[in-house]
Amino acid sequence: xxxxVTHLLDAHKDTVYHQVPLKYEQxxxxxxxxxxxxxxxxxxxxxxxxxxLADSPYIGIDYMLTDIDxxxxxxxxxxxxxxxxxxxxxxxxxxxxxLSTNTDNIYRMEFDLEESKALYVVFQSDxxxxxxxxxxxxxxxxxxxxxxxxxxxxxxxEYSGFSWGVSLVQQxxxxxxxxxxxxxxxxxxxxxxxxxGIALGLTYQF
Amino acid sequence: xxxxxxxxxxxYAYIGPLLICVTLLSGCGSxxxxxxxxxxxxxxxxxxxxxIIEKFEVSGGQxxxxxxDTHQLTAMGxxxxxxxxxxxxxxxxxxxxxxxxxxxxxxxLVTAIKNTxxxxxxxxxxxxxxxxxxxxxSVSVSDEAPxxxxxxxxxxxVGSINTCIDARITGDITYQDGYQSLNTTRGVSFSVDxxxxxxxxxxxxxxxxxxxxxxxxxxxxxxxxxxxxxxxxADPNNLSNISxxxxxxxxxxxxxxxxxxxxxNAQATLLAEVSEDxxxxxxxxxxxxxxxTRVGLTETGDNKGTLFALQPGVVQVQGSCGGKLGSATIEIxxxxxxEGLQINEGEDELxxxxxxxxxxxxxxxxxxxxxxxxxxxxxxxxxxxxxENNLINVELVETGTDTANYxxxxxxxxxxxxxxxxAYDNNEASVRINIEVAE
Numbered sequence: 001x002x003x004x005v006t007h008l009l010d011a012h013k014d015t016v017y018h019q020v021p022l023k024y025e026q027x028x029x030x031x032x033x034x035x036x037x038x039x040x041x042x043x044x045x046x047x048x049x050x051x052x053l054a055d056s057p058y059i060g061i062d063y064m065l066t067d068i069d070x071x072x073x074x075x076x077x078x079x080x081x082x083x084x085x086x087x088x089x090x091x092x093x094x095x096x097x098x099l100s101t102n103t104d105n106i107y108r109m110e111f112d113l114e115e116s117k118a119l120y121v122v123f124q125s126d127x128x129x130x131x132x133x134x135x136x137x138x139x140x141x142x143x144x145x146x147x148x149x150x151x152x153x154x155x156x157x158e159y160s161g162f163s164w165g166v167s168l169v170q171q172x173x174x175x176x177x178x179x180x181x182x183x184x185x186x187x188x189x190x191x192x193x194x195x196x197g198i199a200l201g202l203t204y205q206f
Numbered sequence: 207x208x209x210x211x212x213x214x215x216x217x218y219a220y221i222g223p224l225l226i227c228v229t230l231l232s233g234c235g236s237x238x239x240x241x242x243x244x245x246x247x248x249x250x251x252x253x254x255x256x257x258i259i260e261k262f263e264v265s266g267g268q269x270x271x272x273x274x275d276t277h278q279l280t281a282m283g284x285x286x287x288x289x290x291x292x293x294x295x296x297x298x299x300x301x302x303x304x305x306x307x308x309x310x311x312x313x314x315l316v317t318a319i320k321n322t323x324x325x326x327x328x329x330x331x332x333x334x335x336x337x338x339x340x341x342x343x344s345v346s347v348s349d350e351a352p353x354x355x356x357x358x359x360x361x362x363x364v365g366s367i368n369t370c371i372d373a374r375i376t377g378d379i380t381y382q383d384g385y386q387s388l389n390t391t392r393g394v395s396f397s398v399d400x401x402x403x404x405x406x407x408x409x410x411x412x413x414x415x416x417x418x419x420x421x422x423x424x425x426x427x428x429x430x431x432x433x434x435x436x437x438x439x440a441d442p443n444n445l446s447n448i449s450x451x452x453x454x455x456x457x458x459x460x461x462x463x464x465x466x467x468x469x470x471n472a473q474a475t476l477l478a479e480v481s482e483d484x485x486x487x488x489x490x491x492x493x494x495x496x497x498x499t500r501v502g503l504t505e506t507g508d509n510k511g512t513l514f515a516l517q518p519g520v521v522q523v524q525g526s527c528g529g530k531l532g533s534a535t536i537e538i539x540x541x542x543x544x545e546g547l548q549i550n551e552g553e554d555e556l557x558x559x560x561x562x563x564x565x566x567x568x569x570x571x572x573x574x575x576x577x578x579x580x581x582x583x584x585x586x587x588x589x590x591x592x593x594e595n596n597l598i599n600v601e602l603v604e605t606g607t608d609t610a611n612y613x614x615x616x617x618x619x620x621x622x623x624x625x626x627x628x629a630y631d632n633n634e635a636s637v638r639i640n641i642e643v644a645e
Contacts, residue, residue, distance in 0.1 A: 070240070071247030106247055107254045146243060151253075153246035157238035193240035 056087045060181065062201030064098060068111055068144070069194040075104040075111035083201070085122065092122035094136065109148035113195070114156065116142045116187055118163055127171065132179075136165040140187045142195055159188045159195065169203065177205040249336050252285075259283040259335045262293055267331070267343025270350075270379070270387040271307070271318035277345065277392075279314040281333055293335070302330035306347050318347040326385040346385050352428045354380040355394065357436035360410075367414065369442035369528035370474050370490045375410040375424055377434070399423040404440065405489075413489040414440035417529030446475045448487070448525055448532030457534055460523075462501075462515040464540035465576040467608070469512045472525040472532060491525040499631065500538055502584040509606025516584065517542040517631075541574035547581075547635035549628060556637055558598075559644030561618045565603075565611040568628045568635065583610040585630040597622050597641055616641045 060083040068075040078101045085094030096118040103112040120138030140163035145156040167183030181203055187195040252258035262283035271277055283293035299309045301316075307329040309316045316331060327348035334340040359367065360374040367373040377394055379387040391410040398404050402422035405413045414420065424436045449456040451471040462468065472491035473484050493511055495503040500521050502514035513523060515538045524533040548569045550556070558564045568582040583605050589598070599615045614626070621643060627636035 071244040071251065073247050073251055107250045109247065109250055144238065146246075148250070152250050153243055157243075159238040159240065190240050192244035193238070 056205055057085070058087065058092075058203050058205040059084045060201050060203035062096075062098065062181070062183075062199045063101070064185070064197040064199040066113055066187070066195060066197040068104075068113070069196075070106075070192065073106045075106050077104045077111055077113045078102040079113050079116060079197070081116075083203070085120075087122070087124065087205075090124045090126065092120075092124060092134075094120045094122050094138075096120065096140075109146055109152050112145040112147075114143040114145050116140060118187070120163070120165070124169075130171040130173070132169040132171075134165075134167045134169060134183075136163075136167070136183075136185070138163050142188050144195070159190075159193065161188055161190070163187050167199075179203045179205070245336055252336070256287040257285045257289075257291075258337060259285055259293060259296070259339060262297075262333075262335065262339065262341060264331075264333050264341050264343045267345060268386070268388040269390050269392065270327070270346040270348060270381060270385055271316070271392070272349050273318050273321045273347065275318045275347075275392070277316045277318070279309070279316060279331060279333070279343065281314065281341075283335070297333040297335060300332050300334075302332065307331070307345055316345055318345075321347055321349045323348060323350070323383065326383055328385075346387070348381070348383065348385065350381045350383045350385065351430040352379050352393070352432045353382045353430070355426055355428055355432055355434045357424065357426055357434050359436075359438065360389075366419070366439040366441040367412070368444050368476060368480075369414045369416060369420070369440040370445055370448075370487045370530075371476075371485045372487075372489055373412045373414070373438070373440075375406070375412060375426075375436060375438070377410075377426060379428070379432075393428055395427045397425045397427070399425070404438070411489070412438060412440075415490045415492065415527045416440060417442060419443070442528035442530075444476045444480045445528045445530050446477050448491070448527060448530045449473045449475075450523060450525055450532050450534035452534075460513075460534055460536045462513070462536060462538050464515050464518060464538060464542045464574075465579055466515045467512060467606075469509060469606070470523060470525075470534070471511060472527070474527065474530070487527055491527045494524050494526070495521055496524070497521040498584065501536055502581070504583065504606035507605050512606035514579075514584070514606075515540075516579065516581065541572075542579075543573045544631050544633060545571045545573050547571070547585075547628065547630055547633045549626075549635045549637045554638060555640060557640045557642055558614060558616045559642060560616055560621065562644060563613055563615040564639070565613050566626065566628075566637065567609075567611045568630065570630060570633070580608055580610055581630050582612055582628075585628040587612060588627045588629070590625040590627065596620065597624050598639065614639060 062083060063080045065076060065078050079098040080101045081098035083094055083096045085092045098116040100112050100114045103110050118138055118140035120136040123135045125133040141158055141160040143156060143158050146153050163186060165183050165185035167181050169179045169181045172178045172180055181201045183199045185197050185199060187197060262281050264279055264281045266277060266279040269277055280294045281297055282290055284290050294314050295312060299311055299314045301307055301309045306320050306322055307316055307318050309331050327346040328344050330342050330344050332340055332342050355377045357375055357377050360376055376389045376391055379390060395408055396406045396410060398406050402420060403416045404422040406424060419441045422438050424438055426434045451473050452460060472487045474487045475484055493503055493505055495501050500517045500519040502516055504510055504512040518538050518540055520537050522533050522535055524531055548571060549566050556564055567580060568585050570579050570581045583602060597617055597620060601613045603613050604610045621641050624639045625636055626639060627634060
């Protein structure tokens, strides 16, 4: 893992190490264009610190009704997908991948949240009477497609940035290691656009 | 214990790199153009609702400011349905030279930054709609002195104004550098001749109420001894009727409980052939009450037209202007069995330092509910112990509210004693005011 990371860094050494000081725009360009690099970086750092790939991996499926708040109007397309993570001692590292299931319109403009990829650190409360409360902090990359008549707007763009969420998790009484989860997430926010969602899902803990 | 330490250290090692990842990534923005997308959505909403602006005009331009002044520009737009609305806050405002004057991008409020003689201090302010229709107006920032002012009526521009209906005077001011400021009252002080009942404020608003046609000589004064006069004729003959209004609806009968307070307004209509609009005439109307022991009426000030139910009974409130009268009947329910009066906490003596102030509040105490009412505004006050101007000045403040009070301000030089008495509903209370040198 360490060798792999070094190789990747070397491959990009001209841009990462030799263009110093690295301009902010260039830095973001590469960070946004190489999510895989980022994921490897994260996991590699975990490997470096050792003992981090810990006791409780889990997977989950979610259905999310999103709310896209833009220009004083709202569209509510839905998305669904998978979560996977590892947890240890009330902290988890989680990846989320969601795909569009339904679009919604604002007048003649159709909004489709085609894809959402996210990484989170999840802070988990102790489980009490089968219930647990989670707070997630992380980063999400959202591809939003807007189509409509020529005089409106047409295009697919990525909206990426800080993402957070809160969720209530309940252990299912008759299914071991299985939980139902109700969550609220902020997938993206800036001064003109906000993407949030309410998700319902199931999680299985290995 | 060692296992717990291991788990804890793992967690901390776990979090650090993850948070570093998230922080580094979060520092980057996205590729999306949310600003243009939001604009497209707003435009589409306007398009579908028929509210998209097709043309608009900006008011307030061609005005001279001096450094530090602020000035509000406004815009009225016509949409695709032909309806006119105020779109001041829907526009995007920008200044052509922010070193001379800035403008708030969202509100259109201009702030003068620097006086300049260059190009008569003119700055172009641009207003643009979301669908890219733009208008330019200009303002000037300079400390050049005025040379001349020409006064004019705003509405109607010529002929008589309608008595009771608020009217406006503005001026076209020419400055020594040749710049002309149009339709402005900035830097102008107005006055009215003593023979007129009209009132004018420094914004040029005129309030008239005479029952007969009346000429008023309006005088404008500016710096550099620039003055001008204008004769304005107010004609009440177009006035049709006056209504007493409560909560924006004309009303003929009001029911109140003892201790309750509400504010009425006045509206006027003109003859049908003149106008079908309804006009608020609060600035011009005179209010009277047929029995001021049952209902207290605030006749002037910010709370003009406020009624305070004092005792049960039936009275009429009347608003008069331009020889017309509008009225409503007020029925007051409840009880008001007065027990006595009290000034402030009931002290016999109060002390005030030279050039200092105290306030007096007269409370009527009742055996019924409510148990106490602030009747300061409706009592008869008497000052004994020297003429008012020698030792104290008095002023009734916060009228029309539950905190109305009698403000006593001591003079600067002379100590002494004054006895102030208040009479209300066949009861009396008094207090001795000692004016002393402040310690």
